[in-house]
Amino acid sequence: MNAFRRFTMGILSGNPKDEPMHYGEVYGTWAALLGAKGLLASHQTILNHAGDVDLKKIIEETIDQGKQEIKQLEEVLKENGVGLPPAPPDRPNACLDDIPVGARYQDQEIAAALSTEIAAGLVACSKMIGECIREDLAMMYSQMHSQKAALGAKILRLNKEKGWLVPPPLHKNKGEDC
Numbered sequence: 284m285n286a287f288r289r290f291t292m293g294i295l296s297g298n299p300k301d302e303p304m305h306y307g308e309v310y311g312t313w314a315a316l317l318g319a320k321g322l323l324a325s326h327q328t329i330l331n332h333a334g335d336v337d338l339k340k341i342i343e344e345t346i347d348q349g350k351q352e353i354k355q356l357e358e359v360l361k362e363n364g365v366g367l368p369p370a371p372p373d374r375p376n377a378c379l380d381d382i383p384v385g386a387r388y389q390d391q392e393i394a395a396a397l398s399t400e401i402a403a404g405l406v407a408c409s410k411m412i413g414e415c416i417r418e419d420l421a422m423m424y425s426q427m428h429s430q431k432a433a434l435g436a437k438i439l440r441l442n443k444e445k446g447w448l449v450p451p452p453l454h455k456n457k458g459e460d461c
Contacts, residue, residue, distance in 0.1 A: 302417050304363050305416060307414045308414065308416070311410070312359055312411075312420070316356040318407075319349050319353050320368065320370040320371065322400060323346060323349040323353065324371040324372070324373070324374055326346050326349060327373060327374035329342060330376075331379065332379065333388075337445075341397065341438055341441060345434060348430055348431075348434065353370075355427075359423070390445070390447070391445075394441060395449075398435070398442065401434055401435040402435065404431045408424045408428035408431060412424045
């Protein structure tokens with residue numbers, strides 16, 4: 284057995300939590316934490332702008348999910364001796380009627396932004412799953428991916444039910460009757 288194989292088998296065997304993170308895992312996890320902290324503040328803000336009760340429930344779910352992700356990501360980085368990125372302060376609650384109508388995000392705009400954020404989160408989680416060599420980290424990102432996918436399905440359903448979905452041009456086969 285060559286020296287490199289003996290070296291990697293010694294480091295990369297046993298309990299994954301005892302294995303060091305590689306630079307991509309460190310940076311990806313740190314960047315994910317920075318993004319999750321920023322999105323948490325953003326979601327707390329848009330919760331103040333939302334008027335639709337069903338949309339508010341989904342925003343509250345994104346906030347809860349974000350807090351859970353932040354806790355997991357911070358724990359991983361702390362266990363591996365990596366400094367944590369800064370977090371913006373929590374946003375205060377505000378009354379929707381106190382926000383001037385022209386300065387207020389509309390429910391349809393909020394729902395579209397959430398859909399876009401969830402889609403980007405799915406891609407980011409998939410990227411990290413593919414880059415991880417530590418099984419525990421890959422599983423953590425797989426779990427986050429599944430939770431985001433479930434949330435994405437809820438917001439898609441809400442967008443359809445409320446008539447907020449703006450579909451792209453629909454393809455029609457040439458063989459179909461006009």
